Amino acid sequence: PRVLAARPGQGGAMTPRLLPREGGAAAAPMPESVVLDHGMSASSCGYCDTTAEDTFASHGMWVYHMSVGDYQGLLDRGWRRSGQFMYKPEMAVTCCPPYTIRLPAKEFAPTKGQRKLLRKFERHLAAGLERRRGAGGDARSQAKG
Known part of the structure; x- marks a missing residue:
């Protein structure tokens, strides 16, 4: 440069x-x-x-x-x-040297454990939305507050 x-x-x-x-x-x-x-x-x-x-x-x-x-x-x-x-x-x-880890995104294939964790996280998010909807109104109206 x-x-x-x-x-x-x-x-x-x-x-x-x-x-x-x-x-x-x-x-x-x-x-x-x-x-x-x-x-x-x-x-x-x-x-x-x-x-x-x-x-x-x-x-x-x-x-x-x-x-x-x-x-x-x-x-x-x-x-x-x-x-x-x-x-x-x-x-x-440097006391804690940072090392770069690069991953070609197009070549990434999640492992079985990563897919399982993703499904668990998606269920957690869906349950949170359901709780918010059940508390009176839909999630969007509550988010606007």
């Missing part, structure tokens, strides 16, 4: 500037990706009960616009997204 490098602007505020794409003007035209690199940061872990403030380390960037190809390339390299913020955990220094 093209990177916006922060530099001091008016009043000392950091303003982004666009860096040139690798390959210069000869590169094939494609949608631009524009990000602001925030560098490395450390924070407390969101997974375990540790109280230390520097147990989770990551490199982050704010995404203003990103092409599909650039986004997929970052995901393939271990980056994650939260809204418009992308980050890559530093696995060697």
